[in-house]
Amino acid sequence: MGYRDLLDMTDTVSVVTGGASGIGLETARALAACGSTIILLDQNEESLARAASALRAAGIAVGAAERLDVTQSAAVTAMADRLFEQFGAADVLVNSAGIARLNGGLETPDDEWRLVMDVNVNGTFWCCRAFGRHMIARGKGSIVNLGSMSGIIVNRPQTAPSYMASKGAVHQLTKALAAEWAKSGVRVNALAPGYVGTDMTLKMRERPELFNVWLDMTPMGRCGEPSEIAAAAVFLASAASSYITGSILSIDGGYTAW
Numbered sequence: 001m002g003y004r005d006l007l008d009m010t011d012t013v014s015v016v017t018g019g020a021s022g023i024g025l026e027t028a029r030a031l032a033a034c035g036s037t038i039i040l041l042d043q044n045e046e047s048l049a050r051a052a053s054a055l056r057a058a059g060i061a062v063g064a065a066e067r068l069d070v071t072q073s074a075a076v077t078a079m080a081d082r083l084f085e086q087f088g089a090a091d092v093l094v095n096s097a098g099i100a101r102l103n104g105g106l107e108t109p110d111d112e113w114r115l116v117m118d119v120n121v122n123g124t125f126w127c128c129r130a131f132g133r134h135m136i137a138r139g140k141g142s143i144v145n146l147g148s149m150s151g152i153i154v155n156r157p158q159t160a161p162s163y164m165a166s167k168g169a170v171h172q173l174t175k176a177l178a179a180e181w182a183k184s185g186v187r188v189n190a191l192a193p194g195y196v197g198t199d200m201t202l203k204m205r206e207r208p209e210l211f212n213v214w215l216d217m218t219p220m221g222r223c224g225e226p227s228e229i230a231a232a233a234v235f236l237a238s239a240a241s242s243y244i245t246g247s248i249l250s251i252d253g254g255y256t257a258w
């Protein structure tokens with residue numbers, strides 16, 4: 001295969017959780033631009049419908065857009081089984097569904113801790129397991145999990161122990177599955193973005209005491225664009241990264257270099 005063809009995703013099927021907005025939606029758009037048939041999964045029906053129709057209006061073929069709450073393990077398994085039956089494959093799984101809560105250690109109630117873990121850690125695992133089973137049976141597949149620099153460093157000045165712990169777990173889950181499944185032809189990697197200009201981050205501009213510190217602590221002095229995360233997701237999803245598994249790729253404008 002020539003170098004120019006390594007990012008060609010023609011004849012592949014890509015499933016993106018959290019695909020209705022932000023990084024997930026942009027990653028789906030990028031995978032489609034490289035030729036993949038995209039399947040969007042999200043628990044938010046309204047934004048899912050909006051995203052699918054915006055993509056279709058832009059001439060992008062959306063294979064399916066289905067409501068799925070990734071915390072529901074049985075529903076995740078049923079969805080993976082149905083999609084494999086319908087599409088015959090899922091070559092790529094991007095786990096972008098995620099939430100953040102900023103309560104400190106003493107203020108985090110039980111239900112909030114459980115919710116963050118449920119979406120970010122359990123949801124990622126249920127999806128890896130359900131889709132990974134089929135990928136292993138086919139002998140190929142690439143899984144890209146959304147970790148975070150918050151799984152590597154401790155953010156400041158805000159507190160978010162549940163989020164940071166959850167992303168640390170996503171990184172270690174990524175490495176564990178990568179090692180376990182490496183000989184089955186299934187690669188598992190994670191992206192560790194810094195502050196990215198999605199709704200999750202940009203709404204914090206209302207709190208300059210946080211937002212300005214974030215920019216100040218980022219050597220490049222700006223937030224990343226969703227497209228800059230999506231491009232790296234395509235790299236990890238594609239044959240361009242065929243010898244990469246168990247990696248946590250930092251995309252943070254240099255934040256973790258300081």
Ligand code: NAD
Binds near residue numbers: 123
């Ligand atoms: P976003 O809020 O724009 O998108 C997240 C999507 O996940 C939403 O569409 C939401 O409906 C969906 N979702 C939430 N709970 C779900 C559930 N239980 N089941 C299915 N879908 C669910 O956020 P984003 O900024 O695009 O973040 C995407 C991922 O990237 C997250 O895992 C986040 O932690 C990670 N990340 C984001 C940043 C950032 O600065 N934006 C930085 C590092 C990592």
